Amino acid sequence: MTSLTILGIESSCDDTAAAIVRDRQVLASVVYGQTSLHAAYGGVVPEIAARAHAEKLDLCVAEALESAGVTLADVDGIAVTAGPGLIGGVVSGVMCAKGIAAATGIPLIGVNHLAGHALTPCLTDAVDFPYLMLLVSGGHCQFLIVRGFDDFTRLGGTIDDAPGEAFDKTARILGLPQPGGPSVEVAAKTGNAAQFDLPRPMLKQPGCDMSFSGLKTAMLRARDAVVAEKSGLTPQDQADLCAGFQLAVTDILAEKTRRALTVYMADAPSTPVLAVAGGVAANQAIRNRLMQLCETMDVQFVAPPLALCTDNAAMIAYAGLLRLEAGQVDDLHLSARPRWPLDQNAAPLIGSGKKGAKA
Ligand code: KG4
Ligand code: ZN
Secondary structure (H helix, E strand, O other): OOOOEEEEEEOOOOEEEEEEEEOOEEEEEEEEEOHHHHHHHOOOOHHHHHHHHHHHHHHHHHHHHHHHOOOHHHOOEEEEEEEOOOHHHHHHHHHHHHHHHHHHOOOEEEEEHHHHHHHHHHHHHOOOOOEEEEEEOOOOEEEEEEEEOOEEEEEEEEOOOOHHHHHHHHHHHOOOOOOHHHHHHHHHOOOOHHHOOOOOOOOOOOOOOEOOHHHHHHHHHHHHHHHHHHOOOOHHHHHHHHHHHHHHHHHHHHHHHHHHHHHHHOOOOOOOEEEEEOHHHHOHHHHHHHHHHHHHHOOEEEOOOHHHHOOOOHHHHHHHHHHHHOOOOEOOOOOOOOOOOOOOOOOOOOOOOOOOOOO
16 A cells, blocks of 8 residues: 555544645644634633634645645645534634645545544554444543444433533532643542532433433532532542542443444444543543443543543544545535534434533
């Protein structure tokens, strides 16, 4: 197979990213985060995100090319996230990619952002198909059986908020810094999870769907009850609430993963693998529980390095590379799709993450 060099572009949420991937090697991966731009608003503001992407995309692409030591003349394909995500951001990336493609004649490849996440274990760990992917971040939460580069079966996912969103909200209501996941994890280390009785929504319902919005509301009520009783929160209350919340999320993810693994194992994969991606997969307590579960079920646990687990353009370049190898390219009519489910046969979702309609 000939060597292919792909420029990847990602701008579907609050990270402006460009990367160069050659075959299975990441030559450069540049990510410009926008956390400080949105900090005052308590969440991603779509218009601010879109403007920041438009301002930074060309710089980001130039930096990726330079740090990879390549020029556009070396690039065989331009892969860009064409959805799902915040429409203004996706349009910014697609327009940038189209501009470069129109000026150079390099083939344009539209990539589904979720496919980028879902295919990352092939890039980082050379995992064989089929594997089970748990995508768990601020905008996504779903189980996918990945059977091929364009063959995904969605087994279930959140019907409302993504867990990362719930971590962020929990941090906000407890006065802890954003992003909430890492601060809740740190606080939880000194907390007693049994101090608060928090719900595990949908745990008793069959299937792999999940819900996190009720847990968010329960956290608010638990905090209000403490504040009403003591006129404030002590650091120990914060820690106990964080520990209780983290355990509830862990219990939900572990039980639903067990069910998803059971469905996946029914196909008798020769080397069963559970792969995780997304910022929440950085949580050590969640990781440990998933690893234990994999051990008991004789499944290999794969977690790509964090920089490739969270939003980045290397995953988009790699997914684009697989499409290009299969002869799948787009033309300049490629359009941005705010909603774009990976598995067209899966039932439509009732709700979606508040950080952006994902799929
Ligand atoms: O994948 P990601 O960087 O971006 C998208 O949402 O697409 O994920 C960010 C989310 C945030 O909600 C953040 O609070 C959460 O991942 N997160 C964590 C941890 N680190 C990041 N959640 C729990 N524990 C962590 N250690
Ligand atoms: Zn993502």
